Amino acid sequence: MLEIFETYTIPLGDWVEIIVQFVVDNFRPIFQAIRTPVSVVLSGIEAFFQWLPPLVLIVAVGLIAWQLASRGIAIYSMIALLFVGFLGTWSQAMTTLALVLTAVCFCILIGIPLGILSAWNQRFEQTMRPVLDAMQTLPAFVYLVPVVMLFGIGEVPGVIVTFIFAVPPLIRLTNIGIQQVSEEVVEAAIAFGSTPRQILWEAQIPLAMPTILAGVNQAIMLALSMVVVASMISVEGLGQMVLRGIGRLDVGLATVGGISIVLIAVMLDRLTQAVGKPHRLPWRKRGPVGLVLSLTQGKTRTQNATS
């Protein structure tokens, strides 16, 4: 009689199955409707990356990194991308990059507004909190199955599981960032007759920006860490290489895929971190823009001097 658990088992598994089946049967159009925008954005971004000649992308990333971050990070980014190319994983890397960027796009589009709403509305924040906790702690494998049932397999559900995993810290950090804005500054904005929208754009968002960008950075990192899991629902790319390597006990293949992921992860991390940090010089005075401006201005100055 002491074995009380043998007397009854909660049929949670059955219930969930019934619920998911119900949702699949009755709300399929809704999920198909969600598919479309995700699929459009994803295929657009991926087509662009696959079409772009590698050298052009490498130079562009170098210039952007130099402008936004520093020369060091620019050099690292270019070397990392070259290395990925010479490892023979360029095409897979572009697929993965497209997936990650798509997921992060949706994180930004949906996560930041949700974060702002939670900062404004305490009740909303309270309902959001357990949802976010669940999203962050639930092992991704658990929602892999229902997502597949709802969306099928392929890249779109891949973006969706990545989104689910990556968006919570962005919502949280946006919320914290907005709430941390000094009360007196917000009060000042109100006292001078700002509308709620003006308060948001003139005071709250700019002042919360470093925290929001930290959230974007987190989202990118988490999205990259989902790449292998997403490949289990037949998402192509670097994750697929790693997964196949594990499946065939092919250490070489898994390592090549893994190293490419790490190289790209470090690059994206340094880049997004640098965007949030304050710079010593204004953007017009640094990076390639600064260089070009100073050269052209120098030229006009010498021209003026000679004429």
Add this chain to the structure above:
Amino acid sequence: MDASEVKIRIENLIKIYGENPQHALRLFRDGRGREDILSATGNVLGIADVSMTIQKGELFVVMGLSGSGKSTLVRCINRLIEPTSGHIYIDDEDVAHVTQNRIREVRRTKVAMVFQRFGLFPHKTVMQNVAYGLKVRGLSDTEQRKKALEVLDVVGLTQWADYLPSSLSGGMQQRVGLARALATDAEILLMDEAFSALDPLIRREMQDELLRLQAELHKTIVFISHDIQEALKIGDRVAVMKDGYIVQTGTPEDLLTNPADDYIRAFTQDVNRAQVLKIGSITRQTIPVILGQDSVKAAWEQMQQHDLRQMYVVNRNAQPVGIVQKPSLQQAMQDGCEDIGIVMNRNFPQVRATTSLEEIFHLCQHDLPIAVTNQEGKFKGVVEQSDVLASIGRLTAEASASSATAAASEPLAS
């Protein structure tokens, strides 16, 4: 205030913090006290039935200990805090009962605010901070810039326009806060402990600066302070608050010479009266002789009639230009001289009515009575040396008497 025109009129203002203020409001109307309401409902009585009027062009100080409801009161005026009950009329419009849109309009055009910790936007330059009120109002960039530079010049910060506030000292940051408030051309300034976060020296400097600006701009200013010295120094009138209600409202002289109760007396006890009392309060009105209009003979007759030893001479703009004394006037009569301009003594002591007693001690060594003028330099009357000394003597006597009563009441209280 001569031409009195009411700018802000507050009627039966009540603010209750917390949930379900209506229940607490009923208790308050039933005559329950602040502590009672707090323990019965958990609601805090922030403002307890305050009524007052503030004149146009007045620098009105609200003074009181921490937690007495000063910030609540001033924030009700621009509705940063929603009043629970009562009316707040600005130019006869009850802003306590207007729509959100309208109150925003009022904040943009009529009421500007200066904050204790400056409340500047740390990510905007000094110029952008100053222009903020104009930006919100939708003015073009060039208009914003023009006005901001104009106001920055007034507070002496033009060369800092493109810096971030964090590179400025506290005093300079508050000048930016002041400039931001002035830029909107609002007629009302709300200043919540605007100088409290500053060093004593800088604070005094800012007080003088505010008085200087006010003499030029004639804004209606509601200034919150917990510093009695500051309140008495800058206030045209001072309201003293305690536990959400107003204990006394009056001129600085009123508070010093006629404190309503022991609370006020305790406040003003340590104040250096000579610093606070203005010459205006002990000025005697006298009839002056008008240069180029009254003859020597007329002056002589007036002097005889009122039994005076000397009279001030003013020009046609009512500005004092000299003083005539009985002996020299008599001499002139004998000599048949008609022009007062020749007879009068052009060397005489002169002060503004707003000067404090302390500042004219040195003038008491003069034998002549001191001529008192208003801001425009017009003759208001005279102050005799004996008046100055007498008023100081009276003040010291009062001060020691009140400290004696305070000391006497202590054993009773414990």
